[in-house]
Amino acid sequence: MDNLTPFQRRQEKVKKLLPGKPYDTLLVSEPWNRAYLSGFWAEDMQLTESSGFLFLTEKAQVLATDFRYQEQAEKEAPDFQVVIYKENLANILPEIFASLGTRTLGFENHHLTYERVMKIQEALQEWHPQGELLPGGELVEGLRMVKEPEEIQAIRNSLALTESVLETIVAEAEVGKTEKQLAWRIEQLMREAGAEAISFPPIVASGPGAAMPHAVVSDRQLGDSETIIIDLGARLDHYCSDMTRTLILGEPDSKAREVYGIVREAQLRAMAAVRAGIPSSEVDSVARDYIALAGYGDNFGHGLGHGIGLAVHEKPGFGKSSSMVLEEDMVVTIEPGIYLPGWGGVRLENMVRVTADGCEILNQNEFFYSF
Numbered sequence: 512m513d514n515l516t517p518f519q520r521r522q523e524k525v526k527k528l529l530p531g532k533p534y535d536t537l538l539v540s541e542p543w544n545r546a547y548l549s550g551f552w553a554e555d556m557q558l559t560e561s562s563g564f565l566f567l568t569e570k571a572q573v574l575a576t577d578f579r580y581q582e583q584a585e586k587e588a589p590d591f592q593v594v595i596y597k598e599n600l601a602n603i604l605p606e607i608f609a610s611l612g613t614r615t616l617g618f619e620n621h622h623l624t625y626e627r628v629m630k631i632q633e634a635l636q637e638w639h640p641q642g643e644l645l646p647g648g649e650l651v652e653g654l655r656m657v658k659e660p661e662e663i664q665a666i667r668n669s670l671a672l673t674e675s676v677l678e679t680i681v682a683e684a685e686v687g688k689t690e691k692q693l694a695w696r697i698e699q700l701m702r703e704a705g706a707e708a709i710s711f712p713p714i715v716a717s718g719p720g721a722a723m724p725h726a727v728v729s730d731r732q733l734g735d736s737e738t739i740i741i742d743l744g745a746r747l748d749h750y751c752s753d754m755t756r757t758l759i760l761g762e763p764d765s766k767a768r769e770v771y772g773i774v775r776e777a778q779l780r781a782m783a784a785v786r787a788g789i790p791s792s793e794v795d796s797v798a799r800d801y802i803a804l805a806g807y808g809d810n811f812g813h814g815l816g817h818g819i820g821l822a823v824h825e826k827p828g829f830g831k832s833s834s835m836v837l838e839e840d841m842v843v844t845i846e847p848g849i850y851l852p853g854w855g856g857v858r859l860e861n862m863v864r865v866t867a868d869g870c871e872i873l874n875q876n877e878f879f880y881s882f
Contacts, residue, residue: 517661518550519590524654526569534617534645536608538631539565541622543821544651549588552749553580564600565591568611575600575607604634614639617647649826656818656826658840663864665750666820666842667873669706670862673745673752674876676700680743681878686735686760690715690728693741701745710744710751710823721757721855724813724848735761738771738855740848744823751823753844755860756878763880767857770849771880773805774857777847781815785863785870787839791815794837795829798847807849816844819862841865842873 515523525537525548539545542555545565551574553562563576563584574591576584577600584593596603608616616635618628628644635642658666679700680693697713716726717739726740733739736759744753757774759767781798795815802811814833818825819842827835827843837843843865848858859879863870 516550516590517659518548518588520659521548521654522567522572522590525567525650528650529567529569532617532647532650534615534643534647535568536611536613536616537565537567537647537650538616538618539567539651540619541651544619544655546749547651547655547821549574549591551576551580551584551588551591553583561600566607566611566613568613571611573607573611575603601630601634604631605638608635608638608642613642615643615645617645617650619649619651620646621649652826655820656841657838658820658842658864662750662820663840663842665748666752666862669710669745669747669750669752670754670873671875672701672704672706672747673743673754674874675704676745677741677743677754677756677878678876680741681756681758684733684739684758684760687732689730689732690717690720691730693733694728697741697743701743704745706745706747707749708746710746710753713744714740714742714755716740716856718855719853721857722850722852724850724856724858733760736764736767738763738767738857740856740858742858742860749821751819751821752862753819753823753860754862754874755846755858757857757859759880766851766854770807770851770857773802773807774847774849774859775879777801778845778859778861781845781847782861782863782870782872785837785843785845785865787837787865787867789837790833791827791829791835791837791843792831792833794845795831795833798845799831802847802849810849810851811847812850813848816846816860818843837865839865839867 566573575594693715718737721740739758742755777798784797815829846860850856862873
C-alpha cells in the first residue's frame with residue numbers, strides 16, 4: 512500500500528498519461544478537475560473568471576492563483592508550487608512556461624473561452640515563438656468517472672442526507688402548499704443537516720407542470736390526486752447526490768397508476784441491466800424500449816441517467832448515441848420518465864454503483880408506490 516494521498520495518486524495518473532500525449536504540459540482550468548487533482552476547492556463564479564489554473568508536467572506542477580486565494584491554495588494544495596499573480600494571469604504565464612520548459616500546452620478545450628485561449632496562446636509564444644497550444648480533451652474527466660473508495664463513501668453520505676430531507680418533505684407535503692414552499696423547505700433542511708450546498712436548485716413540479724422535465728418552481732399550489740415530481744440533491748464534503756421521486760397526494764387516478772407503473776418497471780429493468788462492461792447505450796435502450804412498447808416512447812425524451820460525483824452531471828452519459836462502456840465503481844443515476852403535456856409526468860431516479868456483475872443501489876429509502 513502506498514502512502515500517497517488521493518490527490519497525489521491522481522496527480523501520478525496524469526503524469527503517467529502525459530508521455531502518450533502530443534503536449535508536454537497540461538493546463539487544467541475546469542474547477543472540479545482542478546479540485547480533483549489538487550485539493551484546492553475555490554470555486555469560479557462565472558466562465559470569464561478563474562480562481563486558479565493548474566499546470567502539470569511529468570516532473571513539476573504549478574498552481575497559479577491570485578492574492579484572494581493565496582492562503583487557501585498554500586493550505587489545500589501543498590503538492591503544488593503556488594504562484595500568485597497580481598493583476599492578470601496572462602502577465603505571469605511566460606514566466607510559468609519558462610520555469611516548466613513548456614513547448615506544447617494541452618488545454619481543456621471544452622471549458623475555456625476563445626478569448627482566454629488566445630491570451631494563453633500569446634503568452635506561450637512570447638516565451639517560445641514556436642510554442643503550440645493543443646486541445647487536451649477531457650483527460651481528467653476520464654479519471655473522475657471511476658470513483659475511489661473515499662469518493663464512494665462521500666457520495667453515500669450525501670445521498671443519505673438527501674434521503675433524510677426527502678423523508679421530511681414527504682411527511683410535510685399537503686394539498687394547498689406551493690411548489691416554492693416545498694423547494695425552499697428542501698434547501699432549508701439540507702443546510703440544517705450539514706450540507707455545504709444544494710447540488711442544484713430543487714425541482715418541485717406539480718400537475719401539468721410535471722410534464723416539463725426541468726420545470727422551474729412556481730407559486731402553484733399542490734393539488735389532490737395529481738403527480739408531483741420532486742428532484743433534489745445535496746453537496747456534502749464536496750460530493751453530490753441526485754434523486755427523484757414522484758408523489759401523489761390523495762388517491763391516484765387510473766392514468767397516474769398506469770404511467771407510474773410503467774416508469775417504475777422501466778427503472779427496475781434498467782438497473783438490472785447495469786454491470787461493468789456493458790455500453791451505457793444498451794442500458795438506456797432497456798428502459799427506452801420498455802416505455803416505447805407501453806405506448807409512451809415519444810414521451811421519454813431525455814437520457815436515462817448520468818455519472819455523478821464532484822459535479823452533479825458527469826460522464827458517463829446515457830443515451831442512444833453514447834459510446835461509453837460502464838466500468839466498476841462508476842456511480843451513475845438511473846432516471847426514466849414519462850411526460851404528458853396538459854396532464855403531468857412521472858420520473859423516478861436512483862443512484863447506483865456499477866459492480867463487476869451488476870450494480871449496488873445506493874438509495875436506502877424507497878419512497879415508491881405499489882399500485
